[in-house]
Amino acid sequence: MTQTSSTGPAAGVVATDHPGHTNKDFPILVLGALGVVYGDIGTSPIYAFRQALAAGPGAQSTAEVLGLLSLIIWALTITVTVKYIFFVTRADNKGEGGTLSLMALARSGFTRAPRWITALGVVGAALFFGDAIITPAISVLSAVEGIEIVAPQFSRFVVPITLVIIVGLFMVQRFGTAGVSRVFGPVTAVWFLCLGISGLSHIVGNPEVLWAVNPAYGINFLIGHPGIATVVLGAVFLAVTGVEGLYVDLGHFGRRPLVVAWFSLVFPCLLLNYFGQGAFVLSHDLSTISHPFFEMQPEWALGPMVGLATCATIIASQAVITGAYSLTQQAAALNMIPRMTVLHTSETQSGQIYMPQVNTILMVLVLALVIGFGSSDSLSNAYGIAVSGVMLVTVVLLGIVMWRVWRWHPVAVAMVMVPFLAIDLAFFGSNVLKLFQGGWVPAATALVVAILMGSWMAGRKRLAEKTRREEVPLEFLVENLVKKRPTIVPGTAVFLTSDIEGAPTALLHSLKHYKVLHEHNVILTVLTSASPRVSDDEKIHFEGYNDLFSRVVVTFGYMETPNIPKALALARKLGWKFDIMSTSFFLSRRSLKRAERKGPWFWQDRVFIALARNATDATEYFHIPTGRVVEIGTQVLL
Template sequence: MTRTDHPGRTAGDGATEQASPEKTNLPLLTLGAIGVVYGDIGTSPIYAFRQATHIRPGAASTDIEILGLLSLIVWALTLTVAVKYVFFVTRADNNGEGGTLSLMALARKTFADPPVWITILGVLGAAMFFGDALLTPAISVLSAVEGVDLVAPGMGRWVVPITLVIIVGIFAVQRFGTAKVAIVFGPVTALWFLVLGLSGLVHIIAYPAVLSALNPLLGFGFLFTHFGIAFVVMGAIFLAVTGAEALYVDLGHFGRKPIVLAWFSLVFPCLLLNYFGQGAFVLEVGIDNVASPFFQMQPDWALPPFVMLATLATIIASQAVITGTFSLTQQAIALNMLPRMVVQHTSATQSGQIYMPQINMMLMIGVLILVAAFKSSAALSSAYGIAVSGVMVVTLALLVVVMWRNWKWHKALVIGFALVFAVIDGAFFAANAAKLFQGGWVPAVVALAVAILMWSWMAGRRRLTAKTRRDEVPLEFLVNNLAKKKPNVVPGTAVFLTSDVEGAPTALLHSLKHYKVLHEQNVILTVRTSTSPRVPDDEKVTIDAYNELFFRVVVTFGFMESPNVPKALALARKLGWKFDIMSTSFFLSRRSLKLGQKTGLVRFWQDRLFIRLARNASDATEYFHIPTGRVVEIGTQVVI
């Protein structure tokens, strides 16, 4: 067998597009990061401080209590976002990409035989992100629209209908892509942060004593003196840092430098000014006279445009988490953690601009149900937090693995870092878990359902692969036999897709059985997914020549890439294979899965779920971008 490796490049390949985004215009990238990365955390001031001061009557009845709550918010932002995420998590990039699955892949790289618990953490983190994706649009848009009741008293009954209409509109425009809309994301969100900072600064100047909340002892003092409600308060404080996970998820789109620059130059200062301003306003007028400090501290003349700007900001925040869900799902599919789904590219130049109609519809239905059921952002705040805090715990665990095995930190430093942030993240998670029966069960159930789907799909694929390998004929055995006794040869090239590099493809065996012919060139094609987000062209294709009739071609895509098989095979022209799509036929095996006899309830329902998922998976022809006119599908039944 002769192995041939040759570098090849094609114009517009994903690896070329995404390489080192920080080398382009830094100011534009920073502005874009403000709009996409910080849209979610930028809407937290609408409801975070309000919920913290209204935990129960009397919980914030004195000045020292209000300052204590404010101190907790300030230091939560500082430690969780500025220190943990900005300084450390964003450094754990997987060839420039971030996110839970990317971090999981990076952690797995450090092991020759990765332990299963790393995969479990990745599954849990991804599943909890889906729970977060349902709640973020619901609570963000609802909290902004509630401001209309202050602009026009009596409009309260229209808050839910208006919110439902806005949400339907948000999901309806997803099919057109975010490339054009994203142009205004940065400027609008930058204006939003400037208005947040200015509105807070006015009240800080009027009541500068509020700055004493910078003292962390006030926050600790509040927790010790209100120990009975400390967990509930921490759950409300956590609302101020929701959206921090977006710093890491969108790392590949902007690069670390723009994200860090945007945080320290605009986002962090403006958030602090607004929270201090809300605290100053409450201290001025008294907690009993404030229902929503965020809106009430605005002058009457500014309230209508302010509500409109807040609504725009929440729409942007929702847009960011929706597109993040599309990207996460695409990664999960590439890593064989979910079945194939339709992925539509909405931009000819940006590979990250995708639309997934199935995910979009499920998200929209879920968000509409949440808004109609909870009816207010205050009620939704009880459900919000469990999923996000869970993602943060998973991120910390995987980050510790990377620090220890990839960055080669000293064990004492790793343990110290892990202990400090385990206390913080653990406290937030426990506080949010305490809200389980007040609405927190919603994201927990969603995350559990997604985790079961992912785990069942992976388990089913493992069993199906094992079953197929037991029944397959070794490829080299078949090739050697055909070389000795050649069947009739017809012109053209036949490409047989298979996931097993050792066994003969089922489609090839059935083709020989029924047609009793071979093509002039027969390519056994295996598509693999790398643990890296993107694979350079010179590493994408390898060819092994068995003889003049058979070739083994392995195409490797990164888990962030769209698997375009014809485009990848065009690279093989530089390897000596004269690939011509018009003289090539692709042979695919379409498996019809059947249930066998099972022992055990778990195996029974898990296999039924796997079969249902497989039947609803999108067509392989569409997923691999193979022209439908060049495909021959051969069916076979498999009992699992």
């Protein structure tokens, strides 16, 4: 017997393109997207064109400067505007974005998804974490280094000031995306306006720079300089870093605010500033220019621009930080990493969260990078491998979604995706060359994260197989307990189990040691859906076995925080009468012990056991009242 509730959304609410967002929120979401999502790509003008000039052969001629500028302009246009805005952001999984959401969407196109799709998701998620530690470091350092132009005597304070700013940035994360974006959004809007105005002032004086819009200049540059083409592409790629945050943070704001913000302000102002930097370089002796972004500013505006750039780069780090929270929550819900504490920072936007453990880990690693590298020039070599890797994984998964989920013809998929794939491979190849010049840092970080995720999933699989072999079938146990009833005590007992078919370990041990049974016993299983959210009328599956036993299966989306008391309140609408104050929750706490295991993968058991010991407690994770929980310990040899 299966029953479902019929509760639905409140009447009169006009939804936008994302669950929980309404039309009246739209202007706020656009402004928030400027600060949280586009802050990273918005600070690329500080260092991208400078690094491209440094990578080139001196770029002495007008054609060479226009060639470098053309490559940057078309990288922005094709990678961000065409690929991400028009295609990638449409591949949302019910409003949510990011590598793992895209992986879940791609898997939904198969009856039995191949393992390599999951592997791609793991690699993409791991690479994003590698990017998340580089972005705050290089963004803040590149802006604070403006002090060297304004006041060279304070150059030695660049690193200490950067460290203080980064600590402050991570400290304010606890106030949530909404609180942060209220401050960051307006500042970023001013930043983009200043980018556009400062660039336009130089374009007016040297309009020939607009010829760089012709892609032939970029193509001719690459053909004419084959020896350094890959190095130049690696520098040009810096102009699009931050675009991966656009997709990961899709769930925070929805697609429409992101699109409006990009076309109305971000894209035009970025183009104006890059053209302006090109015009400034063309009108000066290149040998005298070391930092075109700051040197193009009038003397009276240099100090304020350094201050504004510092604020903008602090904000730039926000996209990957919030993206790291979203990605970690998704990975934990999909059982790819251990459970972690998730704190919701908004009563209306379910996607806005704060994860203290992730925040602390990121802060420590970012501080270590700033101290270790000491300058944005050095960090620029470390930048790119992780981002280009994430983009490569994204384009492959997007192709699968087009083919299997959107039902596009394979020829149409190839026509759209092959050009994107070629560009991403070129960018990735150019960044791999910097592996031994600092690129090993995000690569090593991604490798460690991938190993941890792989070890966790392999360990969970082995533990489930071992537990299943030792379990008693639930239906067999229920039938025997009805025939031969033990002592019955009043109240309701809820036994949590991850296996639908097997009897909960906590129930078996309770019968073994206490030799009693409650008058109402509920076997509760929590499942995670491939969708980010599950509606109330699909969340609960209630089935009564007999007068003693019933089963409740609760399905949460991978972007939802599992809250068992709220779920049981829904079950009450289905006819299950219970009083929370007379209900006891029985959980099995497994103490994992390592058995002697030979072979090349013996170390995975140690990693899995260590991760399991540091996982967030199930009582806290499922929001069960601590006073109603009975934990029964068992030892398991792996």
